[in-house]
Amino acid sequence: MRIENDSLGTMAIEDNILYGIQTSRAIDNFPICNSILNQYPSLIQGLAYVKAACAQANNQLGILESHKADAIYASCIDLINGNHHCAFAISMIQGGAGTSTNMNANEVIANLALLKLGHRPGQYHYLHPINDVNLSQSTNDAYPTAIRLGLLIEQPKLLASLTKLVASFKEKAKEFSDIHKVARTQLQDAVPMTLGQEFGGFAATLEDELKLIEQFSKLFHKINLGGTAVGTGINTESNYAELAIESLSQLTNIPFEQTHNLIAASSDMGDFVTYSSALKRLGIKLSKIANDLRLLSMGPRAGISEINLPAKQPGSSIMPGKVNPVIPEVVSQVAYQVAGFDSAICMAAEAGQLQLNAMEPLIAFNLFQSLALLTNTCEVFNKHCISGITANQARCKELFDNSLAMVTALNPFIGYEAASRIAKDAIATGLSVKHLVLKQGLLSEQTLDDVLTPEKLTQPA
Incomplete structure (x- = not known):
């Protein structure tokens, strides 16, 4: 065991554990969720x-010795490569505006x-978590920057x-x-279309989301690193922020830049x-399409049954x-959950007070969950x-x-x-539209066949 101390006292910690006293307190204080x-x-x-970018910047400024900066950088690379993640053992939902995560x-x-x-x-006394690793930083600029970067790392999987x-x-x-079929508006028969046009519409509406999510994620390129506690940059050198952001951009190949107002960025979510609204929008579109497919496959004998979904498992006991x-x-259930996450994110964003938003851990938690759920x-x-x-095809034709x-x-x-009268008569008599038009002498058979050619019914004439 080793003994560590902080402003609240001391604690015994197993010697082989990589986290320290503040993380241990957070583990005890926040047994909130399994995430x-x-x-x-x-x-x-x-x-x-x-942390790696900040260490490099501090070393360039001469306020962090090279041997410490190198050791910090190498340790960060270990984490980037996926090592030692088991040492991050605290709940995603936590009090303290992310301080526990930053200290972890x-x-x-x-x-x-x-x-x-x-x-x-x-x-x-050789190398300190706050004096060295957290040098020139506050949770309030390091944590939101890390969230933005983490989301940018995760997003390509969804795309x-x-x-x-x-x-x-x-x-x-x-x-x-x-394959020609009947389009429906308000669940009633509308006009002819092809099944291919219907599925092409599904593809197009989802393709719009690819562009939108990528566009909105560029908001995360603007970061408040260097603002420290509330955006004033207290405890930093004059050109530290520029060096840290430049280093972060080089490390990640992402063109980060400092946000235009650090005070606003400290509390503005x-x-x-x-970004959450874009994820919700994708979820809503996916659910709409899923519901359409359920309707189109309804049956197999007593419903629409224009398409057949692959049978994945027995459906009834x-x-x-x-x-x-x-x-x-x-x-659809995932879409509802993502919409719920979005509502929580909006409430948490509104709950920011004065120069900080203490609810940011919930925002991060829900955004990462939405990304993972939608990806899967x-x-x-x-x-x-x-x-x-x-x-x-036979059912579509029928x-x-x-x-x-x-x-x-x-x-x-x-x-x-006249067209309305034909429709009413067809409903009343059960006779076909073509039969009634010919019977009433409204068009010749040749003209009618030409007008009602399926290919002409599904595109501009």
């Missing part, structure tokens, strides 16, 4: 990048550096997963391009709110042979649902041939009133 910091490696990497990083990096310098963990999903929808759009649309169902969901949606969808959808195409030829 522990070490389950979010990109956030740990973000913290490590920030400071203590782990300090003790790793001490080992590299030939000392034992806890011998902080890659979503890109594959879009590609699958595009493939289905081509595959179904010649607007960038996180905007009492109804033999029933297969449920389990993948679209889980997609896009993968599952693609692999277990979209790629295996088949068209029930519904198309017996629908009133082509009545709209007759408007330019017989007028709206």
Whole structure:
């Protein structure tokens, strides 16, 4: 055991543990949830990048000795490479505006550096978690910078997963391009379209989200590193912020720049709110598409049944042979959860008071969860649902041939009133639109066949 002390007293800590007294207190104080910091490696990497960049800047300024800076940097690289993450053992939800997370990083990096310098963990008179690792920093600029960086590290997984999903929808759009069907508005028969057009619409709307998420994530390129406690830059050298941000940009290949007003950035969570709204928007679109697929596959005998979803598992403990649309169902549930995370993020952002927002840990927790959930969901949606969808072409043709959808195409030829009368008569008598138009002598058979050619019904004439 080793004895460590802080402003509240002393504590005995196992000698082989890399974190220190403040992390130990946080573990005791915040047994809040099962989501522990070490389950979010990109956030740990973000913290490590920030600490490495700051150490380099402090060394350039001559206020951190080279042997300490080198040891800190090497320890940060260990964390960036995925080592020692088990030492980050505190709850993601915590009081203190992220101070416990920042100190967890400071203590782990300090003790790793001490080992590299030939000392034992806890011998902080050789290299100190605050005096050296946290030099020229505050939790209030290091932590939000690390969150932004962690999200940028994590985001490519979502974009890659979503890109594959879009590609699958595009493939289905081509595959179904010649299958004519009835479009529906307000769940009622509308006009003719192709199944390929419907799936092409799914692809296009999700492709918009790829661009939007990437665009909004560029808000994270502006950081408040160097602002320290409230944005005044207290306890830093005059050109420290410039050096630290330049170093961070070089380490990560991300073009970071200092935000235009450090005071505002210390408490303003607007960038996180905007980014969360983009994730929620993606979730909502995924759920809308999932619900459409559930409707289109409804049946198999007593519903729309225009498409067939791949059967993934038996659907009932009492109804033999029933297969449920389990993948679209889980997609919608994820969307609802992401919307809930977004609501919590908005509330936490509003709860900032004066020069700091103490609720930032909840914001970080929910953003990382939303990213992970949406990434996994896009993968599952693609692999277990979209790629295996088949068209029930006979059913599409049956519904198309017996629908009133082509009545709209007759408007330019017989007028709206006559077309409305034909539609009402068809409903009342059960006769086809074509039969009634010919019977009433409104168009010749040749003209009618030309007007009602399926290809002409699904594109501008």
